[in-house]
């Protein structure tokens with residue numbers, strides 16, 4: 001069996017006296033969709049932040065079986081890791097296409113700075129084409145030239161995903177992709193995650209249990225920064241600790 005794509009061992013993150021994460025072990029294999037669930041404040045986003053170099057942490061990280069330093073934010077794309085933010089995190093004054101092109105700047109010589117200063121025409125053409133391909137995946141090519149602040153919230157969630165996908169990641173970290181969506185958009189997100197899981201492995205933070213249970217191969221459950229359960233959706237769903245800690249306290253959010 002090949003080594004996991006991502007292996008985290010003994011992850012700890014402290015904010016002053018608060019242990020936001022303690023001794024957390026997580027693995028993500030090729031072609032897996034792995035859920036990371038838990039009540040508000042359990043440490044899910046903090047785990048993504050540790051993996052994205054946004055908070056300092058302790059513990060070991062292996063990528064494809066090789067030990068690796070915890071990455072800096074600017075190293076993520078080259079490591080094949082891409083994420084969406086809880087919420088949306090787009091630039092509201094820029095167009096949809098420009099927002100997605102930002103996610104593709106690893107393909108531009110000179111990167112983001114050059115992009116901000118203006119790209120040469122050939123590079124811009126390549127980035128545009130990659131961004132349009134990513135927008136096609138989320139069925140949003142028709143609004144490429146619209147300003148983001150003119151769009152409804154569910155559409156901006158799709159664009160945020162297109163921006164994460166445009167760098168062709170091996171590992172996609174999705175932080176509450178269905179958060180704030182209505183039933184129809186949740187259904188779309190559900191099938192979309194299923195489709196893109198053929199292209200990359202996904203670590204999914206999500207409160208909507210119907211989504212988590214239907215798309216995830218395995219699930220980890222955090223509570224107060226500690227792993228309290230892991231396993232198949234069926235196993236986790238029936239685990240009394242999970243019912244007590246998570247499902248019991250957040251059933252209203254489903």
Ligand SMILES: Nc1ncnc2c1ncn2[C@@H]1O[C@H](COP(=O)(O)OP(=O)(O)OP(=O)(O)O)[C@@H](O)[C@H]1O
Nearest residue numbers: 015018020038039040041042043044045046047086
């Ligand atoms: N930058 C920070 N400084 C201080 N405390 C923080 C910081 N980021 C997170 N925390 C705290 O760490 C804990 C974990 O927060 P985190 O945002 O990871 O939770 P979460 O599981 O993503 O919750 P939610 O489901 O509400 O998004 C919380 O107690 C939170 O208040």
Ligand SMILES: [Mg+2]
Nearest residue numbers: 044045046086
């Ligand atoms: Mg969070």
